[in-house]
Amino acid sequence: MKLTEMREKTIDELKNAVVDWKKDLFNYRLQHSTNKLENTSLISKTKTLIAQAKTIIKEKENA
Numbered sequence: 001m002k003l004t005e006m007r008e009k010t011i012d013e014l015k016n017a018v019v020d021w022k023k024d025l026f027n028y029r030l031q032h033s034t035n036k037l038e039n040t041s042l043i044s045k046t047k048t049l050i051a052q053a054k055t056i057i058k059e060k061e062n063a
Contacts, residue, residue, distance in 0.1 A: 001049065006056050013059075014053045019052050 006014065025046045031037035 003052060003056075006053055011060050014057050016055050018050055018057075019036055021046050021053070025050070 001017075010019070025043065028037055028043050028046060032040060032043065037043075
């Protein structure tokens with residue numbers, strides 16, 4: 001998801017997306033620890049998405 005798409009969403013939609021990404025991150029870490037994760041860059045990409053979404057949530061709450 002791009003930043004422009006994130007900025008168009010509401011705060012509730014972003015919070016739900018963050019919850020989903022955290023679940024995905026947990027699953028990626030679990031797969032990585034059992035050597036079943038083929039694309040390890042998914043972990044860092046998911047962390048980045050979570051951070052970007054949280055930043056946009058804060059911006060919208062303060063505005």
